[in-house]
Amino acid sequence: MAMVRILLSTRLGERKWTQADLSRMTGIRPNTISELYHEVATRISIDHIDLICEALGCGISDLIEVVPNKEPRVKTRTGAPHRQPEDQ
Template structure:
């Protein structure tokens, strides 16, 4: 499972969704889904724009987290 840290990063930088949308041109709906961690897929271009705007790496926005339920299923 991927954990998106966009809301934390934006909070630390005191940015609103509307600020990031205006500066990057990313669709507000897309950014809202990333912010609330409900996005199912993201274009690489979107991630690239976020990294450039926020001055961070992909690994700072996304983190791979092992899911306990999926690990349990594999071990069954």
């Protein structure tokens, strides 16, 4: 299964910041920060991404990474499974 990974725990660890530090700096609820930190969030606000990136002084690619699916999850317009290029 493909996965969008939130690298918040890594970024906070690099700075030796707590989730509470980030919550105070951004105004994002502690529960929301915790869900992102533990990668259990199913949705994330673009505004939250912007605030977190600003606080951490990083770009979105430093915060979020996509790990490709082993098996395709989307279909082409013809209904056949969409295949990822082999070199990815």
